[in-house]
Amino acid sequence: MTNASFTADVTPPTEPAPTPSPPPAPVSAKEEAVDTVRFLALLAIAVLIFRSFFLSPFNIPSESMQPRLLIGDYLLVNKMAYGYSKYSLPFSVPLIPGRVFARTPERGDVAVFKAPPTAQNDYIKRVIGLPGDSVQVKGSIVWLNGKPLKREAMPDFVIPVTANMIEASRAMGTLPCYSMEFEEVGADGQRQCRYKQFRETLPSGKSYAILDIAPIAEDNTPLVIVPEGHLFMMGDNRDRSADSRFPAMENQGIGLVPEENLVGKALVGMFSTDGSASWINPISWFTAARWDRIGDGF
Secondary structure (H helix, E strand, O other): OOHHHHHHHOOOOOOOOOOOOOOOOOOOHHHHHHHHHHHHHHHHHHHHHHHHHOEEEEEOOOOOOOOOOOOOEEEEEEOOOOOEOHHHOHHHOOOOOOOEOOOOOOOOOEEEEEOOOOOOOEEEEEEEEOOOOEEEEEOOEEEEOOEEOEEEEEEEEEEEOOHHHHHHHHHHOOOOOOOHHHEEEOOOOOEEEEEEEEEEEOOOOOEEEEEOOOOOHHHOOOOEEOOOOEEEEEOOEOOOOOOOOOOOEOOOEOOOEEHHHEEEEEEEEEEEEOOOOEOOEHHHHHHOEOHHHOOOEO
């Protein structure tokens, strides 16, 4: 037999079968708990960062921005719009010195800020005067830099008396409507408030609806020159807004608002409820929602 034939007749050795790897050890209940806690902690940090620096929800507890905003509205606030300060962070933790990436609002912006003098509560108002502007209210008309803002009559603002309006009025010791003379019964038999409504227009052409319900002392104010780094803010409901027309006193007025106190710019309405929902009645969760107010921008 030749070498060639010998080689062809030899069967190659069989390779040993691979040894199967042992099955993974089962995860213990303790390890599962640690993983869950770690995931929740990372999720909480991510939400905290997002709410501090990008978008944050804000709810409307009062009538000061009627007719644009109603009690029970929920908004998204753009935290990037005006830069960041310690007031951008939860509990106003002093980790940001002054303001960074600072931008001054435009007249007519609806802004959220920490209200003077305590800077503890979030308020929402409309920016009327910027640094260097002169602002005065005469006969309920706003004068900006020596000229009156254009005001035009609009159809009356009619709003149903809702559960959250009644709750808010009880907490404040007031009535759901401004006074009884402004309350009536609608065609559907329900209570409602009726107010005079006007369209106010800024020099830039930006306009918005306001309420001027009845004469009050703050329909006439001294001339104010807005200092550097401050803003003159007003509520759209001129008769139910503690704003820059009033001196900075807790629960009474805010005076001129430092730009450092800005939290963000109102972006869009994300939900609205009339306050009639009940936890034990799931159907009321839907009937209480004011669906037509969801998605309204600013």
